[in-house]
Amino acid sequence: MPTILLVEDETAIADTVIFALRAEGFNTVHTALGQAALDLVEQGGIDLAILDIGLPDIDGFSVCKKLRQHSQIPVIFLTARGEELDRIVGLEIGADDYICKPFSPREVATRAKVILRRAAAQGHAESDGQGAGNFIHDVAGLRVRYHGQTLALTRYEYGLLSALLARPGAVLTRTALMDRVWTEAFDSSDRTIDTHIKTLRAKLSKIAPDKSPIRTHRGLGYSLDVQQ
Known part of the structure; x- marks a missing residue:
């Protein structure tokens, strides 16, 4: 099964999301820091990242921008910042989805599943190109x-x-x-x-x-x- 990296500094939220992801059969890796997330992706084995924006060291937008310099893994923003401008910025810098708090952990898991399925289908379709x-x-x-x-x-x-x-x-x-x-x-x-x-x-x-x-x-x- 795919491995999902959750970057979230609120323990209660992280625990509920991890539970929902594992219930769907996903492997999960969790960190509360942006730099640690970048290091984990660079090591390989991460298929999708779920990023909070308000992280203690590096904000989620900056993490996403740095990821896009060397990685094309799907990214979902998970944040309390639901203003339209924030959503647009997040999507424009390379995120695949943007989920605002409060949210359903099962919805997060479902959206992750949909994005990974489409990414896999896109990869197969592009092999002919x-x-x-x-x-x-x-x-x-x-x-x-x-x-x-x-x-x-x-x-x-x-x-x-x-x-x-x-x-x-x-x-x-x-x-x-x-x-x-x-x-x-x-x-x-x-x-x-x-x-x-x-x-x-x-x-x-x-x-x-x-x-x-x-x-x-x-x-x-x-x-x-x-x-x-």
Whole structure:
């Protein structure tokens, strides 16, 4: 079963969440500190992280940002800060879900299960995208090379590109991309996708300035020309 890292400094909350996760069959690892969480993920073996934002040493947002520099594991924020801006920031920096306190521990376990199931399905679907035209998709390593160079991608840029690589030439609507890449991020919007497409195009352009592999289909969505 997958191993879930819980980063929560309130013992009572941690105990209830751990109980719910273990009841679903998940292996669990718990720490109250952000730096310890980063060290545990770096050691490997963590499949999903549940982060509180108000940690004693490093806030959860900073932990997530640092994680995204080297890891694409799913992240769920678990916090008392339920303001819309906080939720948007959390999702934009790479979280997969945002659960506000008070909450049901069983809901946390269920959302974790859904996110892990979708991540696994996405990995299987993307295996066919390896070696597509000028792109090479290293599914196991969560990396993409373009014209021989490895792209430095954020979690969502990687998710968008891998979704397009899974179906070269096909037009994927914004709704389809949202469902595939943002999973449970209900507060994201079409504008979020457009912004990430823009930054992804900029990174591709740095490698091949004369190419434009991501095509916009006005009113429909985006497609990827892997021969560009």
